[in-house]
Amino acid sequence: MKNNLLTILAIFIFAALILTACGGSSEPTYSAEDVAAGGVIFAATCSACHGPDAKGLPNLGKDLTTSEYIRDNDDEDLLQLLIGGRPSGHELNTTGVDMPPRGGNPSLSDDDLRTVVAYMRSINQ
Numbered sequence: 001m002k003n004n005l006l007t008i009l010a011i012f013i014f015a016a017l018i019l020t021a022c023g024g025s026s027e028p029t030y031s032a033e034d035v036a037a038g039g040v041i042f043a044a045t046c047s048a049c050h051g052p053d054a055k056g057l058p059n060l061g062k063d064l065t066t067s068e069y070i071r072d073n074d075d076e077d078l079l080q081l082l083i084g085g086r087p088s089g090h091e092l093n094t095t096g097v098d099m100p101p102r103g104g105n106p107s108l109s110d111d112d113l114r115t116v117v118a119y120m121r122s123i124n125q
């Protein structure tokens with residue numbers, strides 16, 4: 001009887017450990033297609049201010065490769081930032097320069113911008 005209880009306890013602990021391990025790796029993964037499509041959009045629309053290497057351009061756009069904002073926010077938050085932009089009067093704006101809605105390209109759909117989020121994840125350290 002005592003042995004059975006110990007076995008059940010051991011199974012519980014084991015299951016809890018596995019669940020914890022899986023929970024820690026719940027980060028979304030991005031398909032190579034999305035990253036590539038986002039890179040094409042980035043080069044066409046975002047690089048004008050953020051630079052072709054996404055390292056930023058003086059008085060235009062911030063360095064996205066080292067951006068803590070990208071690192072610390074989830075995909076939905078990043079999508080909302082891209083949709084709405086960040087005007088110079090916004091509380092999070094640090095440069096006094098506008099980040100335009102949809103990067104200034106209204107023809108980009110939300111799904112287009114999702115691929116750009118995937119691309120930003122791939123370049124952000």
Ligand code: HEC
Pocket residue numbers: 042045046047048049050059060061062063064067068069070081082086092093094095096097098099100102103104116
């Ligand atoms: C007209 C110039 C311009 C264009 C085009 C532009 N941005 Fe920006 N972006 C900015 C500026 C300026 C900021 C910084 C605003 C601030 O001070 O917080 C910014 C901020 C950002 C941030 C937040 C970075 C951080 O660390 O806070 C992200 C992410 C971003 N841009 C992504 C993009 C993407 C993706 C595109 C293309 C779809 C794009 N931007 C197009 C000017 C631009």
